Amino acid sequence: MDWFPLWNSLRIAAISTIVIFFTGIYAAWSIAKLPRVLKGILDVILTLPLVLPPTVVGFFLLKLLGPYSMIGSFILETANTRLVMEWYSAIFASVVVAFPLMYRTARGAFESFDPDLHSAGQTLGMPNWKIFWKIVLPTTRQGILAGTVLAFARALGEYGATSMISGYTPGRTATISTTVYQLWRTGNDAEAYMWVLTNVAISFVVLLTINSLEARQSPKRAIQEMER
Amino acid sequence: MKNLLALLTILTLSLAACQAQPAETDPVEDVELYVFAAASLTETFEEIGKLFEAANPGVKVIFTFDSSGTLKTQIEEGAIADVFVSAAQKQINELEAGNAANTAGLDFVLAGSRVNVVENKVTLAVPTGNPANVQSFAELASDTVSIIALGNADVPVGQYSEELLTNLGIWEQIQPKITFGSNVKEVTTWVSEGVADCGIVYKTDAFSAGLEVVDEAGSDLLKTPVVYPGAVMKTSQNPTVAQAFLDFLRSAEGQTVLTSVGFSIPD
Numbered sequence: 001m002d003w004f005p006l007w008n009s010l011r012i013a014a015i016s017t018i019v020i021f022f023t024g025i026y027a028a029w030s031i032a033k034l035p036r037v038l039k040g041i042l043d044v045i046l047t048l049p050l051v052l053p054p055t056v057v058g059f060f061l062l063k064l065l066g067p068y069s070m071i072g073s074f075i076l077e078t079a080n081t082r083l084v085m086e087w088y089s090a091i092f093a094s095v096v097v098a099f100p101l102m103y104r105t106a107r108g109a110f111e112s113f114d115p116d117l118h119s120a121g122q123t124l125g126m127p128n129w130k131i132f133w134k135i136v137l138p139t140t141r142q143g144i145l146a147g148t149v150l151a152f153a154r155a156l157g158e159y160g161a162t163s164m165i166s167g168y169t170p171g172r173t174a175t176i177s178t179t180v181y182q183l184w185r186t187g188n189d190a191e192a193y194m195w196v197l198t199n200v201a202i203s204f205v206v207l208l209t210i211n212s213l214e215a216r217q218s219p220k221r222a223i224q225e226m227e228r
Numbered sequence: 229m230k231n232l233l234a235l236l237t238i239l240t241l242s243l244a245a246c247q248a249q250p251a252e253t254d255p256v257e258d259v260e261l262y263v264f265a266a267a268s269l270t271e272t273f274e275e276i277g278k279l280f281e282a283a284n285p286g287v288k289v290i291f292t293f294d295s296s297g298t299l300k301t302q303i304e305e306g307a308i309a310d311v312f313v314s315a316a317q318k319q320i321n322e323l324e325a326g327n328a329a330n331t332a333g334l335d336f337v338l339a340g341s342r343v344n345v346v347e348n349k350v351t352l353a354v355p356t357g358n359p360a361n362v363q364s365f366a367e368l369a370s371d372t373v374s375i376i377a378l379g380n381a382d383v384p385v386g387q388y389s390e391e392l393l394t395n396l397g398i399w400e401q402i403q404p405k406i407t408f409g410s411n412v413k414e415v416t417t418w419v420s421e422g423v424a425d426c427g428i429v430y431k432t433d434a435f436s437a438g439l440e441v442v443d444e445a446g447s448d449l450l451k452t453p454v455v456y457p458g459a460v461m462k463t464s465q466n467p468t469v470a471q472a473f474l475d476f477l478r479s480a481e482g483q484t485v486l487t488s489v490g491f492s493i494p495d
Contacts, residue, residue, distance in 0.1 A: 067359075067422040084423050085375050085407060167407030167418065168380070185297070185382045185410060 001191065004171050005179040006198060008087055012175065013156040016094035020151045023095075024102030025144065029132070032110045043107070050100035054160030057096055061165050065092065084165050087173045093161035098154040102147040109143025110136070146210055153206045157199075259287045259466050261473060262308050264299040266315035266384065266456060267411040268348065268430045273313075275485050280476050287469055295411035297382035303336055303461065310470040312336075313345055313458035313477075315412075315430075316384035320457045338467060341460035345477050346491040348454045349431040350388045352443040353419050360425035364443045368426070369398040373405065377418040377427030380408035385415070389428040392449040430454075432490045455494050 031042050049057055065072045065083040072083050083089060113136060121131040137144065159177035166173040168182055176199050183192035265273050270293045277289040292299065292307075296314040300322060303309050314320050321329035323336040354362055360373050368376055379386025386408070393399040409415040412429055416437050419427040426442075434441045447453075458477065460470040476482050483493055 062421060062423070082374075167375075167377075167409075167423070169404065169407045172404055173407070181410075182380055182408065185380060187382070 058161030105147030
């Protein structure tokens, strides 16, 4: 059996998750400090891909990155590289649809972060970035990790936008989800079942991980960090 | 309160029971005709549908356009279809009782209703400006072509593509360059969006989408005739109207619409 889809899906999900981890946390932290109205509007815009059908996302991405678009044609001319119909095109799709999951979870975690801990760090003379990495993140660790795992799971399961922007080339752009669809279309149920079981197994592991991370935040850890 | 709930339940169930009775005694008024047709027939059939409705007041034609392979599976799984027009003989063969290709023992085709509706040509289409400068089917194997859009093994145009490319001897070597679409319209869109360097679609799809055609498969490359059969389904609730629709397709009016996009009429 051709195991390319497994390797392809995992690397797309992994890279997407790394991108989402940093952009999601940065957005959540910056926006948490904004005035209410602006925060609300940005929340809606950044959460939109979560509720839009993936085919709508795929449509927009094709129009944005396809060879006839401004961005697409520019990259094609300067770097002689295609943004669509390649394995890495699926990364764009996965990042867009999974970003809201990381963003919302991180926002929730940061919102419930005790601001007194932040002030305490400041009285001890810690710079803001150190406060963020040494106090905020470790304290909100559970929420951040849960968001990361959710984003990874969503990126792994992306189908609609991926199918439109990466196409389906076995051994080159095929993911688990597009492979199952094509195998079902061509009546190859036996192999489709194999992939379905593989995907269920991975999802199981992912969800068990989320479950074990769903503990409450501990301010105790933050205090320990400050005492160092 | 309890009595009220019981009363409401009985009323609701009676209403539901009323709706479940078939309207056998209704005359041919407000007939909904479900036509399953190959994706390449989208533009022409929608026009023909309107003409048919005008000529038959009270009839509403509801189309489902998709790859013939998908439609055949849907019919097999119990979808309501009065008429099925496929882009290849294969799909209707598999639904016809007594047909050699019918290994699953299916029986969906109403005896005597099967006719050949149109004939099409398989062509190589390119996006505006022909960026990869493709001129023929044989060139698909060269390095100037990076992405080829084809229908998958379930789609008639994909089956025709595989046949002609195998006959050319390049099918195996071009595999890494192929992106497989689920129906001919998806393939056509990939070409018109410029996302693929070229694609194999029907002459009629290239025409409707305004795509440039650089090569056409002759009978030396493609032995299977590209003929679209149509038939009334045995499960149809309106076989007379369904047969009338099939006859309309073969009438002068229907054929004018079909030939206007490049279909030809088989004997």
